[in-house]
Amino acid sequence: MHGKYTLLSFDDFMKEFVPSPSNRQSARVVKKSSRTNIFSKLETAENEEQMYNSIPKVLNKGNLCPNFTFVATPGKVDKSDPTRQSVDLGMYPSTLAPKRPSDGSHARIDWSSVDIPIECKDHPTNEDPFDDRAPDAEPIAASRKAALGQILSYAELVFKYQQRTRLFMVDFLGDFVRLIHIDHGGLYVTRKFNYKKEGEKVAEFFWRYSRMTPAQRGHDPTAVRIRHDSHLGREMKRMAQPPEDIDERDYIRASFEKSLDCNWPWWCLDVPVVKDEGTPKEKRFTRKFLVGKPHFQAPGVEGSFVYLKDAWRVDREGIEREGSILQALNGAKIKYVPTLVCDGDIPGQATISHDLWKAYHPKDQECPLKLHQHYRLVVKEVGKPLDQFENAAELVLALGCCIDAHKAAYKAGIIHRDISAGNILLWYNAGVGWQGMLNDWELSKHVPADDAASGGRQPDRTGTWQFMSALALNDRTRAIIVPDELESLFHVLLYYAIRFLPHNCPDAVVGKFLHLYFDDFTDGDGQFNCGQMKYFAMKTGEIDLALLRGKAKEDKAKKDVIKHPVQALRFYKPGTLEEHPIQRIISTLLQWFSAYYALENARIQNGQPDSTDAGKSSSEPKKVAPVTKARSAWIEEEDSDDEGSSTVAGHSTHLPTSMTPAEGSQLPSTPSHGDAENVLTHAAMIKLFKHALSVAKDWPDNDKSADKRPKKGYKPPEDPVSSTSMHITQLIKTTSTSRKRKNKNPPKTPKKRSKA
Structure with missing residues (x-):
């Protein structure tokens, strides 16, 4: 999308995203370790296969990144990934690095563990996702656009499999390279430079990156990964076991059971609880929820099943949190809408692309990027997709319930603004049966308060x-x-x-x-x-x-x-x-x-x-x-x-x-x-x-x-x-x-x- 990415010099990129270690000892070490061109003796690769072997070897041998390992993973897809994509190389925590098979073939990509995806192309121009000659490096050629689409699809998979606030990527293009930073607000990329001649820049990037805290690298500190064989992992499996007296509501447990995919990471997520905006910080508290594979239900650690939504909401004056909207709807006793349990913004997790954009686009009047804030919401009702309706009568009934909900909300001064197939659920109301529920009020607004x-x-x-x-x-x-x-x-x-x-x-x-x-x-x-x-x-x-x-x-x-x-x-x-x-x-x-x-x-x-x-x-x-x-x-x-x-x-x-x-x-x-x-x-x-x-x-x-x-x-x-x-x-x-x-x-x- 035009204007969504920004071209930076290497120095500006490092200044904004990859801070240098602050203590003097680290500063002395950086001069010896990272200010060395470890690629100077590397021969130009004749094809991508040579790059898969030579680049990880040089990076691992350079000992720049203790506790990290560079692994080649071309063509070996993650077994849990239906898109069947695999990035060429990856930087992994050494304890989680994929192992190379004994037959000498390449290792298998692990989207849940890769810290930096690294792509390799043997053609430095045609397969370059960006164009330094164009405004903000926006690609025009079809081959460049295809390469950019590939890079973005890899980034999307990392965000999908991991709890990340931002992501770094590296793109090797023949003898050239680009460094990339992506968050939920925009993309920043360095100008292309020759790493055979300026390899110390690449070394400095990896050296600094490996010494950043997990949060600085983009890992969400409010999300803790749960080992499948741990105490909490076993507790999640126990909760997913079918009871003896199964009834219509068992779809909730069954959905959670399906989410416990052993090929997928499980998490314990924090949700800040804010009664209202005026609550002092010292009186705010956090609840923890266990979740399996995304897009399914999440149980609270207290044992009841609820639905947890993890989102990056647009943070702009006049836009309310979805939880505030639900609180108003619940207060008006409106039927066929979710019941709020708790919600809150994740402290310190907002995109920075929006803030940086103006500094690097001084001549442009309006920033096309939006500030996004990490946000979690928990509601009481657990529904199932509308496509699971039993017959047409049930489908029409579900939609009728949602028209009722929309009418009542509109009468209360709120309009939904995002009616879609994914935002209407089937919900089992005990004692009544299957009804419809109008979900996802994040784009709603107060009708009188806005200037139509x-x-x-x-x-x-x-x-x-x-x-x-x-x-x-x-x-x-x-x-x-x-x-x-x-x-x-x-x-x-x-x-x-x-x-x-x-x-x-x-x-x-x-x-x-x-x-x-x-x-x-x-x-x-x-x-x-x-x-x-x-x-x-x-x-x-x-x-x-x-x-x-x-x-x-x-x-x-x-x-x-x-x-x-x-x-x-x-x-x-x-x-x-x-x-x-x-x-x-x-x-x-x-x-x-x-x-x-x-x-x-x-x-x-x-x-x-x-x-x-x-x-x-x-x-x-x-x-x-x-x-x-x-x-x-x-x-x-x-x-x-x-x-x-x-x-x-x-x-x-x-x-x-x-x-x-x-x-x-x-x-x-x-x-x-x-x-x-x-x-x-x-x-x-x-x-x-x-x-x-x-x-x-x-x-x-x-x-x-x-x-x-x-x-x-x-x-x-x-x-x-x-x-x-x-x-x-x-x-x-x-x-x-x-x-x-x-x-x-x-x-x-x-x-x-x-x-x-």
């Missing part, structure tokens, strides 16, 4: 690309309002329906559908805008499958021809051509949003700011989804229509004629002002969901199929935009959280819910 005319507090778009409204994607200055949030809920509904329910889009092109509707973008004037398929669905009120047409292909296994769709998307009950009740919800919402978009476009112009899968026979008996206690309870909840609407005056919220059973699902051809008004507040959408769920006989029990999304994802044709900028966006913004947040770059379809 300013377009928000931050200069970038806020949210998760795939689920943001088309209007928000086309206008990064747009303040997120209720219609945007309700549209995001619609996109979540569609996302899971197209993946798991029967419809007329062939399985073979579902991956392409996901790309075109959720991931795709148009390259506008200086920014990325909404993809065409989503935009025209919102504008026309119909999801046209024409963009999925292609040459018919023969399926030899089924002796059939796969026909590409030419009509609008439709959902059916399993094994029939009978309309699925979720189709009526989708058609109705599309009608409402189409009407809203017509009015919005008019306001802007006026200057104011074939059935291939559905007809297949099925041997499964046709069952009706049971009306669960949770479903009945939500339908019967009283719903107050006291929301203030609205920019469209003179029209009352109403249900469309399409929801009248006698009239089926035919929709009016012309959008009305009343249709548009239905998405200005939550009331109509809640009534729509409740009305649909109340007709119990309509909902089949066996409508969820295997996931139609390609297991290896969908790779679109040659992407005109390099993915390098996306790599650095993910690295800087989401190495400790998930997949988000501020999108200036083309996105990727989320594969799994991902939270630390």
Whole structure:
């Protein structure tokens, strides 16, 4: 991403990031040890394999770094890493250094232990991730961008496997080298220099680095690694054992058991407990939590299971901690949101890239980097991903609960601003059953407290690309309002329906559908805008499958021809051509949003700011989804229509004629002002969901199929935009959280819910 990295001289890099030992004895030693060119006699390598052997040998023989060992690990992947990546070399604590096999092959990379990843390239120009001739060394050539993407992906893996506040990397390029510093705010890199001629610089860097404290090297002192065979490790295994009386809530324990991956590091994490901002430091205290593999549940040492989130939040005036938002929601007794246990900023752990940027960019007016603060949050409820819904009725119920939560929060003056598939959970409410929960309030804000005319507090778009409204994607200055949030809920509904329910889009092109509707973008004037398929669905009120047409292909296994769709998307009950009740919800919402978009476009112009899968026979008996206690309870909840609407005056919220059973699902051809008004507040959408769920006989029990999304994802044709900028966006913004947040770059379809 342009402006996210800064080019420094070697001296400036060392001054800012690698302090010299302070005592005199160390100072005398540095002159003898590190001010020596240990590479002066090293012959220029003819290929990378020679570099794998010669560079670690020279560094280890130089005895610069006691207690550390340099190891070559090219091509030997970490067994726990699904990305199957391996950096060429690594600097490790000697006690954790990977061993070279007896057959003479290279050692295996260990992402959980490597202190400094080191990359080797035999070509000093084409494979250089940076360009000293360009502003801030920003790469232009495709080969350079690919090399930068590789470097950033390695850094992302280290942040993923370790509890790190920052990371150093070294990139050897033929006879040249670069030193790199990355934190959760930005990247700083040295100018390329010849280590054959100036090897004392490399020696000094490693010498100083090895004498820095773990915290100075980037290791989080509030995280203690737990040996799997230690007392705490055995206690974690005991807690993961299934009880004799397993019930629906056992998914929590089972998730924790799954997180105890023996190929992954386990940790004891400190969470500062702050009752309020005015609490004196001497009265603040810390709680400790045991965690296994990230993205799963964490138990407290007292024995109860809770959910711990580890994040680097944007620290800016006016942005509240997520815990403060939850505290306000809990205080207002809002249902279907997490219950705060404790939260706090980790003392002394904030990014420094933001503070340094101005010193090295004196001519630039605005710093593109943001200050990030390490933050941990613990909540009481442990949910499971929404893709584990039992049937479509449960999916609609879960989303209905979240609309309720959003409505109540908005009434209390808080708007979520990041409705997405990963931020909605299934949660088992004892005595009631499975319900939905609106999670991840870190991007929320107080509605009255912010100046909506300013377009928000931050200069970038806020949210998760795939689920943001088309209007928000086309206008990064747009303040997120209720219609945007309700549209995001619609996109979540569609996302899971197209993946798991029967419809007329062939399985073979579902991956392409996901790309075109959720991931795709148009390259506008200086920014990325909404993809065409989503935009025209919102504008026309119909999801046209024409963009999925292609040459018919023969399926030899089924002796059939796969026909590409030419009509609008439709959902059916399993094994029939009978309309699925979720189709009526989708058609109705599309009608409402189409009407809203017509009015919005008019306001802007006026200057104011074939059935291939559905007809297949099925041997499964046709069952009706049971009306669960949770479903009945939500339908019967009283719903107050006291929301203030609205920019469209003179029209009352109403249900469309399409929801009248006698009239089926035919929709009016012309959008009305009343249709548009239905998405200005939550009331109509809640009534729509409740009305649909109340007709119990309509909902089949066996409508969820295997996931139609390609297991290896969908790779679109040659992407005109390099993915390098996306790599650095993910690295800087989401190495400790998930997949988000501020999108200036083309996105990727989320594969799994991902939270630390």
